[in-house]
Amino acid sequence: MTAARKRAPYLSVVIPVFNEEENIENLVDRLSTVLRGLGKPFEIIFVDDGSSDASLELLKKAREKMREITVIAFNRNYGQHAAVFAGFEHSSGKIVITLDADLQNPPEEIPKLVSKMEEGYDAVATVRENRQDSLFRRVVSRLINRITARITGVDLKDYGCMLRAYSRSVVESMCASRELSTFIPALATTYAARTAEIEVRHESRHGGTSKYSLTRLIALEFDLLTSFSLWPLRMLMVLGTGICAAGMGFGLFLLIMRLIKGSEWAVGGTFTLFAILFFFVGAQFLAFGLLGEYVGRIYGEVRHRPRFVIKEVYGHRGRAQ
Numbered sequence: 001m002t003a004a005r006k007r008a009p010y011l012s013v014v015i016p017v018f019n020e021e022e023n024i025e026n027l028v029d030r031l032s033t034v035l036r037g038l039g040k041p042f043e044i045i046f047v048d049d050g051s052s053d054a055s056l057e058l059l060k061k062a063r064e065k066m067r068e069i070t071v072i073a074f075n076r077n078y079g080q081h082a083a084v085f086a087g088f089e090h091s092s093g094k095i096v097i098t099l100d101a102d103l104q105n106p107p108e109e110i111p112k113l114v115s116k117m118e119e120g121y122d123a124v125a126t127v128r129e130n131r132q133d134s135l136f137r138r139v140v141s142r143l144i145n146r147i148t149a150r151i152t153g154v155d156l157k158d159y160g161c162m163l164r165a166y167s168r169s170v171v172e173s174m175c176a177s178r179e180l181s182t183f184i185p186a187l188a189t190t191y192a193a194r195t196a197e198i199e200v201r202h203e204s205r206h207g208g209t210s211k212y213s214l215t216r217l218i219a220l221e222f223d224l225l226t227s228f229s230l231w232p233l234r235m236l237m238v239l240g241t242g243i244c245a246a247g248m249g250f251g252l253f254l255l256i257m258r259l260i261k262g263s264e265w266a267v268g269g270t271f272t273l274f275a276i277l278f279f280f281v282g283a284q285f286l287a288f289g290l291l292g293e294y295v296g297r298i299y300g301e302v303r304h305r306p307r308f309v310i311k312e313v314y315g316h317r318g319r320a321q
């Protein structure tokens, strides 16, 4: 432990990889130029998130050429955030930087992040300057950013950009939180005392295609909503109370009208009653669904399942191998 600590690098770069065979060589080249240029000890941790292409082979090959590289291989695909977590757990740098493997975040921006961190921030987030994604993706992301800022109460402009820097203590806190599904940028904001946001360049994907479909984006946002706020539960209560009050008022109204206008009028209202009933049934289902989501999450947490399973670690100081 102490030996490993002594040799702890200044900088750890964590990169999740899922079917990125077209980008790896280029990425490693550009990264090594930039990191060597910084003149500080560093490590690069690639986490292969169960790729089915040649990514893992390419990463292992890169490791043979560059001793600073560690490759963690998952036994299957667990998602980008799980991969980043695995990287965090194996990292030991004072500053930890996350980066996408598809070269959309230019590695050349890393020194900017490092110097910002050295000003004393716990986390440095980035905003993508003229973002190179499809219009649809940008619109969805803008919506997600707005909602996220509201939920977390931390007003960052761009939650989706994974080019970020964290201090050792923030990373340790994140690793200590054993939640199953966690959205890293939002989680980090709960532990970081001082967060800065800087602008970085954004490029279009170097090769391959995006791994995020609309359904995956929606799943991510749902995760975020339920794991970072109790707002939906509170809204449920407000909504439930409102509907109940309206229902009682309406019932009273029907009773009075019946007394005034007689039973004939009441028969005419049968369909109105149906409409009301449907409304209530709908509202109840909505409520149950949401409650179920929270219960499901609690169930997930209490089972304490590992977030991911590592098949193999290639070349990490002192651990595994």
Ligand code: UDP
Pocket: 015, 016, 017, 018, 019, 020, 049, 077, 078, 079, 080, 083, 099, 100, 101, 102, 104, 209, 210, 211, 212
């Ligand atoms: N990624 C991953 N596991 C997944 C999906 C994506 O490790 O299940 C990695 C992917 O290889 C890339 C990063 O996460 O390095 C971002 O993915 P992508 O570029 O597809 O997302 P986008 O840029 O479209 O948001």
Ligand code: MG
Pocket: 100, 102, 104, 205, 210
């Ligand atoms: Mg990308």
